[in-house]
Amino acid sequence: MKSPVDKLLNKHDNLIHSDGKKVQSHTQRDDGEWILHTIMIEGCDAPFKFRRTKKYKSLKGQQVNLTYYPDSESVAGFEIEVMRVVRIKQH
Template sequence: MKTDSEKLVKKHGQLNQSDNMKVVSHVQRDEGDWVRHTLMLENVHVPFVFRRKQGYQSLLGARVNVTYYRHIEEVAGIEFETMKVVRIKRS
C-alpha cells in the first residue's frame, strides 16, 4: 500500500520526497497574516520554505520527511534557488 507522499510524487512529476532528514536550522518570520518557515537540512545547501497561518513548534534537531519541489525566487534581480515544501512530517 502506497503512502500519501508516494501518491503525491507519482501524480505530480516535479515533486521530490526526502525521508529522515535532520533539521539544522528553523526560522519563522511574520509575513502579513502568514508565518514563513525556512528550514535548512543537514548536507543540503538550499533552504526549504513553507508558509502557515500560525507559528509552528521548533523543528531544530528533529528528523523530518519532506515533500517539495524546486523553486526559483528573484530578490533584487538575483535568482535564488529554494525548495518549496508541499508536505512536512516528523519522521
C-alpha cells in the same frame, strides 16, 4: 494501498520526497496572515520554505520527512534556488 506521499509523487512529476533529513535551522516570520517557515537541511545549501497559519515549536535538530519541489526566487537581483515544501512530517 498507496500512501499519501506515493499518490502525490505519482500525480506531480516535479515533486521530490526525502526521508529522515536533519534540520540545521528553522526560522519563522510573519507574512501577512501567514507564518513563513524557512528551514535549512544538513548537507543542502538551498532553503526549504513553507507557509502555515500558525507558528510551530522549533524543528532545529529534528529529523523530518519532506515532500517538495525545486524553485527559484530573486533576492537583491540574484536568482537563488529554493525548495517549496508541500508536506513536512516530523519523525
